[in-house]
Amino acid sequence: MARSDRLMRLLEALRRLPKPVTAIRLAAETEVSTRQLYRDIATLRAGGVLVDGAAGYGYTLTEDPALPPQSFSRLEIEALMLGVASLGDLGDDALTTAGRNALARIVATLPDRQARQAAHATIRSWRPAEPRAVVTIDLDLLREACWDEFSVRIAYRDTHERRTEREILPLGMSYSPRTLMLVAWCLVRGAYRTFEVPRIEALERGASNFRPRRVQLLREYVTLRTAEWKMREQQTRPPT
Template identity: 65%
Template sequence: MARMDRLMRLMDTLRRLPQPVTAARLSEETGVSLRQLYRDIATLRAGGALIDGAAGVGYTLTEDPVLPPQSFSRLEIEALMLAQSGLDQIGDETLKKAGRNAMARIIATLPDRQARQAMHTVMRSWRQPDKRPPVTVDLDLLREACWEEFSLVITYRDLQERTTTREIWPMGLSYSETSLLLLAHCRLRQDYRHFHVSRIASLAPGTESFRPNRVGLLRDYIQQRGYDRNRSPRRGEVG
């Protein structure tokens, strides 16, 4: 786990758990050794975090009173909670957890009245379950390839049930209630394609890097297709 991700997870855990929280509980929740945990506590304190307590006693995080609290209108709070509720409906487990952690971080910085509003929002999203085919490949690797701009080799079964192995440049994921689509530049077809992630049988890191070409590729795609976020891909764009 990257150092910054580890420190952010520790801060999130300190905000989320009843305090004081023991080092053993923090170690269990964050998945690091006690020795590493003590180092991370020291690093956060050196960076300005107000963490009281010690090993064997428990730790308490005090939000810095010098910093102004986050402030949102009631409607803005509703919008944030609705977005989180929608993510819980369509996201995979990694995204759901990230969304919940982000929301907990936001709520922890709200004044008491607004924090209570966040726990008593009116709007919720809902969808019928089991409308989207299951995904069997590693979505964390897929997202990493999009962010880090390296190619993937995939085994793919298209809508005509033909199976091919090809190298692609993954550019972005599109979530909906019925499908999860991957926009990529297919090196086999030398064109842009939308792949149903549920139809990818396997994926592995490829040999090519398309950094820093992603922005240019997306611009070309938008110009070629005539971008409309509400339309579905045309038949020739899929697979």
């Protein structure tokens, strides 16, 4: 691992883990020996990062010059903590880890009083344990396709167990407690389609780039679906 990447992982661990963090725990988090960990702590300190503590006691990040100071209200802190905690119920492992790391960076910039409020947030997220459909494809590739606006080729098995192969323009994903949905423009059908991501059996990068059409396609999709929902609501509304 490159030295800069290793030091970044060490900073992330110091921000995220309960204080003080032992050298053994930090070494495990950054996948180095304890001897190397001591050298990396010294390197951070030489670079201006204030790390309190010592071997045998544990370490605490007291000032992080890489991050500007921030301030939030008590309720804003509660909202941030609740939002990231909910990722564990809704998101995949990579998304959950990213949210926790981002939150750790935010908390590291808070004044002491607000950092204590974050550590003792009073609002919690709880959902009954429900089986979630298992995703087998590379979600990182699917997210990259949405962000960078390139097509993907998929093999999809629908609820009737019919298997089709097609090339799509992925527009966005929607998490729910039970599954993950993908909104896309299907190049085979020439229409919008929604796919249950766990039912996608194969995924690979396609040949088409649709930048900068994603935002416009999403707007058209939302407009179309909103009109359908309003019409359905009018049809089911009892006569006055």
